[in-house]
Amino acid sequence: MSLTEKLQSVFVIISILIGLMLGQIKWVEENAVSLIVPSLMVMLYGVFLNIPLNHLGQAFQNYKMTGLVLGINFIWTPVLVWGLGAIFLRNSPDLWVGLIMLMVTPCTDWYLIFTGIAKGNVTLATAFLPWNMILQVVLLPIYLLVFVGKLVQLDTAIFLKSIVLVLAVPMLLAFIAKWLIPKVNGLWREIPLKIAAGQTLFLCLAITAVFASQGQTLIQNPDVLLKMLPPILIFYVVTFLLTQVIARLGNFSYEDFACFSCTTLARNSPLALAIATTVFPDRPLITLVLAIEPLVELPVMVLISQLLLFLRRKGRYSQMEK
Secondary structure (H helix, E strand, O other): OOHHHHOHHHHHHHHHHHHHHHOOOHHHHHHOHHHHHHHHHHHHHHHHHOOOHHHOOHHHHHHHHHHHHHHHHHHHHHHHHHHHHHHHOOOOHHHHHHHHHHHOOEOOOHHHHHHHHOOOOHHHHHHHHHHHHHHHHHHHHHHHHHOHHHOOOOOHHHHHHHHHHHHHHHHHHHHHHHHHHHHOOOHHHHHHHHHHHOHHHHHHHHHHHHHHHHHHHHHHOOOHHHHHHHHHHHHHHHHHHHHHHHHHHOOOOHHHHHHHHHHHHOEOHHHHHHHHHHHOOOOHHHHHHHHHHHHHHHHHHHHHHHHHHHHHHOOOOOOOOO
């Protein structure tokens, strides 16, 4: 992991604290919200720019694994988190919505890092990246209509506008940049690449703005994190055990098992955060759930990668031939 990636959870905590302090200033509290969407749009532009579209076909060289990964990420997980929300968050619809939005968006960056730490099949994991991103962009609006629409009111006009603004615009700009970069030199070539490299900076800026504008909501609801922990941790435990069962039945090598686990466990809260900010501007708890999620995910994924290495040392799975 790079130093920035190692310290991302620290940066998030610092951003939250700075946001809470700045939120004590009335002018900042009233105007910080205007920074959230632009910051997340720039961050998502960087995410889309880094999508290796040339790997789209590569995923289907291992069609069995690809089908299992996409099935767990886009069928199993939405159903599971709906059920977990019904059990733990029935009386807190905003937290339930936050849980759904968080869990139905698979990760498109961290999971590669943790696959590498666990000595998994990073090449195969990279092949899943464009499919995870493309399908979540396509399916997130459907999940919102099917699941979230039953819990809170959705304004269709605002919803469609948000999808276009937050997802379609950064994606289109990223694809244009990918087409132009090979054709230009000098500064014009470097600018889009440097923006893409600053994803963590723009994420932290957005989180600072979230807590500056909505920090009072967190102060008034200090138990948000405690309420979210049980369903989130159960998701990780149940899904990890499921990947073990499937890997055993499918006779996966250790490297493929580690890839399978990391790809189906890590989540992509920034994308959901961008949508929540624009679709639910009057429901700050939904935004807060997504903003604090990295504080839970990073230590959990560190633990999972070490658990995978423990299973590797125990020889529970065969090794790929080099």
